[in-house]
Amino acid sequence: MNISTNNLRKNYLKEVALDDLSLQLEGNKIIGLLGKNGAGKTTFMRMLAGHFQQSSGTLKVNGQNSFNNYEITKDICFVMESDNFNEKFSIKDVLAISAEFYPNWDHEYAEKLIELFQLKKKQKVKNLSKGMYSALGIITGLASHAPLTIFDEPYIGLDASYRSLFYDLLLESYQQQPRMIILSTHLIDEVSKLFEEVVILQKGRLMLHETSDDIARKHLVLTGSSEEVDKIIQNKQVIYESTMLGQKVAVLFDEEITDVGSLKVSRASLQELFVYLTKEEVKSYA
Numbered sequence: 699m700n701i702s703t704n705n706l707r708k709n710y711l712k713e714v715a716l717d718d719l720s721l722q723l724e725g726n727k728i729i730g731l732l733g734k735n736g737a738g739k740t741t742f743m744r745m746l747a748g749h750f751q752q753s754s755g756t757l758k759v760n761g762q763n764s765f766n767n768y769e770i771t772k773d774i775c776f777v778m779e780s781d782n783f784n785e786k787f788s789i790k791d792v793l794a795i796s797a798e799f800y801p802n803w804d805h806e807y808a809e810k811l812i813e814l815f816q817l818k819k820k821q822k823v824k825n826l827s828k829g830m831y832s833a834l835g836i837i838t839g840l841a842s843h844a845p846l847t848i849f850d851e852p853y854i855g856l857d858a859s860y861r862s863l864f865y866d867l868l869l870e871s872y873q874q875q876p877r878m879i880i881l882s883t884h885l886i887d888e889v890s891k892l893f894e895e896v897v898i899l900q901k902g903r904l905m906l907h908e909t910s911d912d913i914a915r916k917h918l919v920l921t922g923s924s925e926e927v928d929k930i931i932q933n934k935q936v937i938y939e940s941t942m943l944g945q946k947v948a949v950l951f952d953e954e955i956t957d958v959g960s961l962k963v964s965r966a967s968l969q970e971l972f973v974y975l976t977k978e979e980v981k982s983y984a
C-alpha cells in the first residue's frame with residue numbers, strides 16, 4: 699500500500715481543513731494519525747477513503763485517486779466514529795454487505811469477533827448502545843482485511859476492557875496479515891506502543907512524520923536550574939519550556955547535545971511530546 703499526497707488542500711467553503719499537505723506513507727505498518735481537535739485528521743482520512751475530492755494538489759492511493767474509484771476503495775476499509783451503518787440494518791445485514799464489498803472479508807473471523815464483543819446478529823443498528831456500535835465498526839474494520847484499514851477514533855463508548863481487547867486484536871490481526879493500518883486517536887498513551895510511524899497534523903498542515911523509534915531517539919527532556927538549562931538550549935530547537943521555582947524543563951527535538959553538565963536528562967511519552975508539540979505558542983515543526 700502506498701499513499702502519496704502533494705500540496706494537498708481541502709476547503710469547506712471558506713474553511714481550510716487541509717493546507718499544502720505533502721506526505722508519503724508506504725508499506726505494511728500501523729500508523730498513528732494525531733492532531734488536536736479540528737486539525738484535519740478526519741478530512742484527510744475521508745479523502746483517502748474516496749468520500750470527496752481535494753480542492754487542489756494531488757492525492758494518490760496506490761497511484762490512483764480514490765474518489766469514485768471502486769478499484770481502489772474496495773481495498774480501503776474506513777471505520778468512522780459514527781455514521782458507518784444504515785440504522786435500519788441488523789448486524790447480520792451489515793456483515794453480509796461488508797462481505798460483498800470487501801474482497802478479503804474473513805467470515806469466520808467476523809463470527810468470532812461477534813462472539814468476543816458479545817453482539818447479537820439479530821439486533822438492529824438503531825438499537826445498539828454506543829459501545830456496541832463501536833464494536834461493530836471495529837469488527838468490520840478487522841474482518842475486512844483491507845490492505846488499507848483506517849480507524850478514526852473507533853472506540854466511542856467502549857469501556858477500558860473492550861478497548862484493550864481491540865488493541866490486542868488489532869496487533870494480532872496485523873501480525874497474522876500485515877497491512878497498512880491508520881489509527882487516529884486522542885487516547886495516545888493507550889496505543890502509542892502499536893505505532894511504527896506517527897503523523898501529526900496541526901491546523902491542516904503536516905507538523906511531524908517520523909518513525910516511533912526516531913521520535914523516541916530524537917528528543918531530550920532537560921531539567922535543572924534555569925541558568926544551566928538556558929545555557930544549553932541557546933540556538934537550539936526547543937519544542938517546550940517551562941520554569942517553576944527556579945527549576946526549568948526544556949524539551950529539545952532533533953538536536954545533538956554532547957555535554958549536558960549536571961542537568962537531568964529524560965524522555966517523554968508520545969502523549970507528552972504531542973502536548974508539547976501542539977501547544978499553540980510552539981511553531982510548526984516538519
Ligand SMILES: Nc1ncnc2c1ncn2[C@@H]1O[C@H](COP(=O)(O)OP(=O)(O)OP(=O)(O)O)[C@@H](O)[C@H]1O
Nearest residue numbers: 710713714715733734735736737738739740741742
Ligand atoms: N463538513 C464540513 N463542513 C465545514 N467544515 C468542516 C466540515 N468538516 C470539517 N470541517 C472543518 O474542517 C476542519 C478540520 O476538521 P476535521 O474534522 O478534519 O478535524 P479532526 O482533526 O478530525 O478533528 P477532531 O479531532 O475534532 O475529530 C475544522 O475546522 C472543521 O470545522
